[in-house]
Amino acid sequence: MNPVILCYATATLLILKFMDSAGLGAVARPEVTFTPNWGKVFTGESIIITCVVESTVENPIIFWYKNGNQWKIDKQMFTIDYTKIEDTGDYQCRAPTGDVSEIVRLEVAYSYLILQVPSSVYEGDDVFLRCYSWPGFSLRRTLFYKDQSAFLPSDGGNGLLLSNFKKDMAGKYKCVKKDEQTAIATYSDETFIHVRELFSNPVIETEPNQTIEGDRMTLTCDTSLTKHREITELLFAFYMNGLKVQSFNSSNKYLIPSIQLEDSGNYSCEVKTSRKNVRKKSQEMNIQVQGKYLVMCH
Ligand SMILES: *[C@@H]1O[C@H](CO)[C@@H](O)[C@H](O)[C@H]1NC(C)=O
Ligand SMILES: *[C@@H]1O[C@H](CO)[C@@H](O)[C@H](O)[C@H]1NC(C)=O
Ligand SMILES: *[C@@H]1O[C@H](CO)[C@@H](O)[C@H](O)[C@H]1NC(C)=O
16 A cells, blocks of 8 residues: 655745835824914914923923024923014924924914914814904905815804815915905915825735635734824724725724635725724735645655
8 A cells, every 4th residue: 555645735825015115104203383373473473382292301402493404402392472574484393312303384474464274284183274364454354265266264254164184185275355444455365284194004914924724814904193193093994805804993903813715815904083084095915825735645
């Protein structure tokens, strides 16, 4: 009787990754904020400038930058009591050992009318725009514009609320007011609204990256949420060949306890905020499960 030799031919699990190199910038960068939170003010106003930074010490020393140059070493928070045109500029900050923040612009205007928008806007924010005339200079009938569309003030006065700000809402906004007396002369101002990413484009990952039929496999949906909107709750869903295999859940993992050949396919994941409708989908990852099988040899 010929001995039967059992040969285990273990095929490797082939994972082809179709992914872009989405930036997973997990490092918490500091941020310059203004109080009140406007990127544009009139001359003679008072504003507080703060460097929002993670620090192990209380009242850390901050390196301040203005228009790209090192400007001063100061406290984390300071006040400009009476803004001047020269205070206009691009502000940045950093802790002695950390990264430098993104640029936040302050514009100080000596004019009749300014369109005020928050100095930094993230996807999903409710953004309040204020068409603000020089105190004592009476203007009326406010209208806001974006591209060819006009919007009436949402509060009947000077303000426009844009809920759940999306990337495609970024751009140049304008507001117009008429003179109280003549109702003919018009004044206007334009301001650009940039929008910052709330969380990075998700990337789907597998663990382990070499599995064979019957093995346990975990898919992870990896993204990073900005530190500046940390309380945002993210939910994750998983798809196979475009069909949902795990509904939105706070867990960013999808577990397949025993992967089978028919689990081969294109996997992707989606991230959304629990309260605001900010959604992003990952690229697909093709997973080909290959069998663990017996081959009879002589
Ligand atoms: C697979 O995982 C091993 C160990 O975790 C790692 O060294 C290797 O670089 C990974 N290969 C790929 C293609 O990701
Ligand atoms: C998976 O994606 C690849 C590349 O985009 C495509 O050619 C293939 O048809 C997809 N497979 C399925 C089952 O959707
Ligand atoms: C989220 O997933 C966990 C673990 O798989 C499960 O226990 C929980 O019920 C899920 N929650 C929702 C809302 O589906």
